[in-house]
Amino acid sequence: MTLTSMTGRVAVITGGGSGLGDALARLCAASGCNVVIADVDIDRGDRVAGSINAAGGGSALAVHTDVSNRDSVEELAKICHARFGVCDYLFNNAGLAIHKPLVDTTEEDWNSLISVNLLGVSHGIAAFAPTMIQAENGGHIVNIASMAGLVPLEGFGIYVATKFAVVGLSEVLAAELAPSGVSVTVACPGWVATSIQPTDPDVPQPSFPPEMSRVIAADEAARIIVDNMLAKRLHVPTHPEWGDAVAKRSKALLEAFSA
C-alpha cells in the first residue's frame, strides 16, 4: 500500500495540535485523508486544522479532547463518525513526559502520566475499535510508544513504565484484532524534535551515549510511522541505531533464564 491509498480515508490523531501529532495530521491530510485533530489544547488543534484546510487536500476538524477522560474520547468518536464517518487510521499519540529520578516522583506525576500515556490509549481503543471492526474496512490503530518502551531509560522511570505498557498492550491488541482485519502498529520513536522535551532549569538535561542521542524532525518520524503502518508492521522503531540497546537488554533477560 502507498500513501495514495489513503485518499478519502479518515484519520484521527490525538495530541494532533503539536509535535509528532501535528506532523502525522499534516501527512495524513496531504495523502488525501479527512483528519480529526483531538487535543486538550484546542488553540493548538485549531491552528493545525486551519493550516491544513487552507492548504487544500483533505479537510481537517479540531476537537477539544482530553484523552485521560473516557467520556471525552467517546464524544470525540461520535463527532468523528457524524462528520466524516468511520475512522480508518487511529493514532493514539497524545503523551506527556517527566524527567525525574523515581525516588523523587509524586503521586500526581504517576497519575498524570498513567492517565494520558496509558489510559489515553485504552480510551482511544474503546471508543473507536468496535466501529472499525464492524466496518470491515481493514483499519489501523497506531499507538505511539517510544524507545523508552523497549529500553529502560534512567531518569524517565514513570514514562518508561507507561511506554512499556503501551508496547505490551499493542502486542496483545494486534493478536486479538488480527481476525477482524484491523491492524495494529506500535511506534517506538527515539528522540524527535518537539516540545515534549523537559525544559525545567532545575532538572539537569538528560544525557545519553552518541548512538542514543540522534534527534530527528517530527516530519521524518511521521513519514516512517505512516509508511510502516501501511506495510502493516507491528513494531516500528524510528531509530535503528537503538537496536544495540534493545539487544543488550534482551540478552541480559535471556541469560537470566539459563542462570
Ligand SMILES: NC(=O)c1ccc[n+]([C@@H]2O[C@H](COP(=O)([O-])OP(=O)(O)OC[C@H]3O[C@@H](n4cnc5c(N)ncnc54)[C@H](O)[C@@H]3O)[C@@H](O)[C@H]2O)c1
Ligand atoms: N518527542 C520525542 O522525542 C518522543 C520520543 C518518543 C515518543 N514520543 C511520543 O510521541 C507522542 C507525541 O509527543 P510529542 O513529542 O509530539 O509531544 P508534544 O508535547 O509536542 O505534543 C503532545 C500533544 O499532546 C497534547 N496532549 C497532552 N495531554 C493531552 C490530553 N490529556 N488529551 C489530549 N491531548 C493531550 C498536547 O496538548 C500536545 O499538543 C507522545 O506519546 C510521546 O510520548 C515522543
